[in-house]
Amino acid sequence: xxxxxxxxxxxWCLASFAFVALAQTNTNTIPVHGxxxxxxxxxxxxxxxxxLVVPLVVAALKTAVSKLPSWSLPIIATALGAALNYIxxxxxxxHTNLLYGALLGAAGVGVREIxxxxxxTVQTQQPPATT
Numbered sequence: 627x628x629x630x631x632x633x634x635x636x637x638w639c640l641a642s643f644a645f646v647a648l649a650q651t652n653t654n655t656i657p658v659h660g661x662x663x664x665x666x667x668x669x670x671x672x673x674x675x676x677x678l679v680v681p682l683v684v685a686a687l688k689t690a691v692s693k694l695p696s697w698s699l700p701i702i703a704t705a706l707g708a709a710l711n712y713i714x715x716x717x718x719x720x721h722t723n724l725l726y727g728a729l730l731g732a733a734g735v736g737v738r739e740i741x742x743x744x745x746x747t748v749q750t751q752q753p754p755a756t757t
Contacts, residue, residue, distance in 0.1 A: 640696070652706015670720030673711070680706050680734030681741075700735050 678702065680703050688694055712726025714720070721727070 637674065670714075672714055672719050673721060673730070676707050676710050676730040677737050680731045681738040684734070684738075697717040700732065703735045704728045704731045707734065 683706055684699055684703050688699065705728070707730045708724045711721050711724060711730065722730075729746040
């Protein structure tokens, strides 16, 4: 029962994050003073997905390079966030500066930790004894 409730909670949290990410992608195409369109001030969907993509890439690197020390994983995640932000800038997608990209990569470490904590809580809970 507890596993079902925690999985519902995790699903609800991920769905809420996806809704917020989609709500943040606003494009303003109304011309300003008859000139070019106003700049896009929204974060964009790809930029908000960096914290979700980084843990997947780090996990793939961890399985590919088995001797990768565990202390280097948060550093790699931070660098990946900055690199993904730079790639978004090269492809003319909404992006921020490299510091915020690095912070988004570090947020990926937080997403992974939340997942590990929920998974650990579900596994350590014992079902109630039936008498």
